[in-house]
Amino acid sequence: MYDLVKISKEDEKQILGEIIELKKDILKMLYQAQSGHPGGSLSCVNIIFLLYTKIMRFKKDNPLWKKRDIFILSKGHAAPALYAVLSKIGLIDRQELFTLRKFGSDLQGHPVKNPKLGIEISTGSLGMGLSIGVGCALASKIDKKQNLIYVLIGDGELNEGAIWEAAMAASHYKLDNLIAIVDRNGIQIDGSTEEIMALEPLAEKWKAFGWEVIEVDGSNLNDIIQGFEKSKKILRKPKVIIFYLIKGSEVSFMEHTRKFHGRAPNKEEYETAIIELEKIKKDLV
Amino acid sequence: MEEKLLRDTFGDYLVKVGKNNADLVVLDADLSTSTRTNKFANEFPHRFFNMGIAEQNMVGVALGFAISGKVPVVSGFSIFTTGRAWEFIRLASHDNLNIKFITTHAGIVGEDGSTHHALEDLSLMSVLPNLNVLVPSDNIELNEILDYALKSHGPFYIRLPRGSFPKIHNQDYNFTLGKPDILKEGNDICLIAAGYGNFLALESISKIEKELNISAKVINLPSIKPIDKEALIKEVNDMKAIIVIEEHNVYCGFGSIITRIITEVYPIKIKCIGVENSFGSSGNREDLLNFFNLNTEKIIEEIKLMLKINV
Numbered sequence: 001m002y003d004l005v006k007i008s009k010e011d012e013k014q015i016l017g018e019i020i021e022l023k024k025d026i027l028k029m030l031y032q033a034q035s036g037h038p039g040g041s042l043s044c045v046n047i048i049f050l051l052y053t054k055i056m057r058f059k060k061d062n063p064l065w066k067k068r069d070i071f072i073l074s075k076g077h078a079a080p081a082l083y084a085v086l087s088k089i090g091l092i093d094r095q096e097l098f099t100l101r102k103f104g105s106d107l108q109g110h111p112v113k114n115p116k117l118g119i120e121i122s123t124g125s126l127g128m129g130l131s132i133g134v135g136c137a138l139a140s141k142i143d144k145k146q147n148l149i150y151v152l153i154g155d156g157e158l159n160e161g162a163i164w165e166a167a168m169a170a171s172h173y174k175l176d177n178l179i180a181i182v183d184r185n186g187i188q189i190d191g192s193t194e195e196i197m198a199l200e201p202l203a204e205k206w207k208a209f210g211w212e213v214i215e216v217d218g219s220n221l222n223d224i225i226q227g228f229e230k231s232k233k234i235l236r237k238p239k240v241i242i243f244y245l246i247k248g249s250e251v252s253f254m255e256h257t258r259k260f261h262g263r264a265p266n267k268e269e270y271e272t273a274i275i276e277l278e279k280i281k282k283d284l285v
Numbered sequence: 286m287e288e289k290l291l292r293d294t295f296g297d298y299l300v301k302v303g304k305n306n307a308d309l310v311v312l313d314a315d316l317s318t319s320t321r322t323n324k325f326a327n328e329f330p331h332r333f334f335n336m337g338i339a340e341q342n343m344v345g346v347a348l349g350f351a352i353s354g355k356v357p358v359v360s361g362f363s364i365f366t367t368g369r370a371w372e373f374i375r376l377a378s379h380d381n382l383n384i385k386f387i388t389t390h391a392g393i394v395g396e397d398g399s400t401h402h403a404l405e406d407l408s409l410m411s412v413l414p415n416l417n418v419l420v421p422s423d424n425i426e427l428n429e430i431l432d433y434a435l436k437s438h439g440p441f442y443i444r445l446p447r448g449s450f451p452k453i454h455n456q457d458y459n460f461t462l463g464k465p466d467i468l469k470e471g472n473d474i475c476l477i478a479a480g481y482g483n484f485l486a487l488e489s490i491s492k493i494e495k496e497l498n499i500s501a502k503v504i505n506l507p508s509i510k511p512i513d514k515e516a517l518i519k520e521v522n523d524m525k526a527i528i529v530i531e532e533h534n535v536y537c538g539f540g541s542i543i544t545r546i547i548t549e550v551y552p553i554k555i556k557c558i559g560v561e562n563s564f565g566s567s568g569n570r571e572d573l574l575n576f577f578n579l580n581t582e583k584i585i586e587e588i589k590l591m592l593k594i595n596v
Binding site for chain 2: 070113120121122125128130131132133134135136137138139140142143161162165166168169172173
């Protein structure tokens with residue numbers, strides 16, 4: 001049905017291995033910083049990695065290329081995931097990753113605008129990215145550019161009213177060049193999203209705002225890519241892809257818990273996590 | 286003859302520059318008739334964006350325009366834009382983005398009442414690094430300020446009143462960012478103002494200068510931020526006292542900024558005349574100005590007190 005960028009079995013193993021390495025980098029960064037957000041970085045690093053390597057039009061040798069697709073990490077606390085991916089594609093020196101959150105580092109706790117790294121705007125205060133994406137999408141329409149605007153939003157972030165102001169505006173202006181990505185991991189700082197401020201029925205909310213909704217199991221690489229490809233085909237309305245993801249993904253004691261939303265692992269936890277991740281990588285078939 | 290409304294000058298200016306600057310986009314929050322951005326909307330409908338009654342999203346969209354190379358002008362009522370969308374404006378300042386926040390109905394609005402006055406906006410905006418904060422005192426100065434802001438890169442906040450201000454500048458006036466504009470020379474006491482306060486200062490002095498045999502200087506400081514400290518200190522050196530007049534709350538307002546800058550260098554008595562920690566009420570502008578003691582009587586009384594003139 002769609003022109004799929006189908007990933008072969010062999011490539012899948014390669015990519016899953018690379019994602020494990022990104023997760024190891026995230027944990028090392030956070031362990032060395034002794035603060036930060038493991039849960040929501042591990043949940044969406046696969047999405048960010050595929051965006052930069054398979055989905056977006058982006059030139060790592062020229063991050064300011066005029067025709068580039070735009071990526072806005074609205075859930076700025078997933079900065080370690082973004083930095084790890086930018087390092088993987090060669091924009092950040094790997095050793096620099098481990099200056100995360102330290103005085104004088106370009107890699108602040110939340111992303112700060114940095115054109116050289118392709119970081120378009122500072123984020124961290126939640127609920128702002130989708131409006132920014134609407135502005136980028138309108139500007140591209142004025143300039144008749146063919147690029148796409150991707151905004152990654154946390155599910156807890158959807159509590160913010162400005163998100164829904166932006167949702168209304170995107171639909172009003174029929175911004176089919178805007179793709180919102182929801183990291184639906186179900187957990188925010190104080191508890192589950194349904195306990196704290198219920199979001200469901202989430203897909204229906206977006207539909208009611210005039211968006212095309214695509215729901216995807218975020219554990220399957222081909223499904224993720226198919227979700228993005230499908231979103232590109234839909235015209236005259238904005239699109240949201242709700243990715244069902246796992247908080248703290250692939251580290252057993254970080255999964256499905258709020259405990260590691262905003263706390264770095266201690267030495268023992270870090271070492272255990274690395275052992276677990278290496279085992280998962282070894283067992284990839 | 287009644288002076289042209291400053292917001293009309295603003296609306297006309299946008300139409301004028303819109304012809305030459307294809308990157309200019311204008312956003313409003315369902316107030317384009319009041320702010321006069323409707324003039325731009327009529328001329329350039331494809332570069333005007335009515336964002337509805339949603340100031341946060343409006344400013345967020347402007348952020349997106351700015352990082353895409355457009356030059357967004359964001360308008361609306363001063364209190365709603367600076368208040369509701371403050372954190373989005375903080376991000377514009379944080380990333381030093383090229384956005385011009387030009388709002389109307391600042392200061393004392395009048396009949397709409399206490400919920401609609403903007404008596405806190407200068408505090409909210411002046412605390413933001415990178416943001417230039419400008420207050421015009423007549424149409425001539427407004428045109429100069431708009432020229433400056435639109436030709437410069439970076440974020441600007443420009444506050445306009447609902448109504449008109451009397452003309453106090455000549456056509457040859459030149460605005461310079463940060464610099465004091467000397468409206469009248471004098472030696473004993475210095476009155477410093479921005480916006481309507483300049484007219485009140487000049488009126489007050491003209492009423493009493495001869496009678497009391499004093500010499501008063503009047504400084505217009507349209508640039509609330511940045512302020513050229515050295516240039517300001519030079520102008521107020523050797524004065525016996527200073528009075529700052531502002532159409533704004535005196536707590537953390539224009540007067541507080543001026544007082545800090547001057548008293549860091551040398552001690553001098555400074556009186557800030559403005560809204561004394563109040564939200565105000567409904568009423569016509571003149572009644573409200575009197576209610577807030579923003580009138581020549583109050584200014585003259587303070588001049589006498591500070592210069593120890595017994596009447």
